[in-house]
Amino acid sequence: MGEIMEEKLIKIPLNGVKETSRRLRAKKAINKTKVELKKHLNSSEENIYLDNSINEKIWERGIENPPNEIRVRARRFEDGVVEAEIAED
Secondary structure, three states: OOOEEEEEEEEEEOHHHHHOOHHHHHHHHHHHHHHHHHHHHOOOHHHEEEOHHHHHHHHOOOOOOOOOEEEEEEEEEOOOOEEEEEOOO
């Protein structure tokens, strides 16, 4: 990876995943996180890497009850790679 081109704090709403079946909610929340990062940082989904802290935050309350929103710090590098982690307040 090269130099950091762009860094953003993004609040990702996950309340739409509550409309899917209970056993798929955490997986849908991970996918929605990637889609939102793709939209905000103009990158492909193959180049988006989520830190383990995002995974732990989504799965914290189990598969059936992900959080309604998460705050993410995302960095886009020169080669198009995006790294995301939970934003600490």
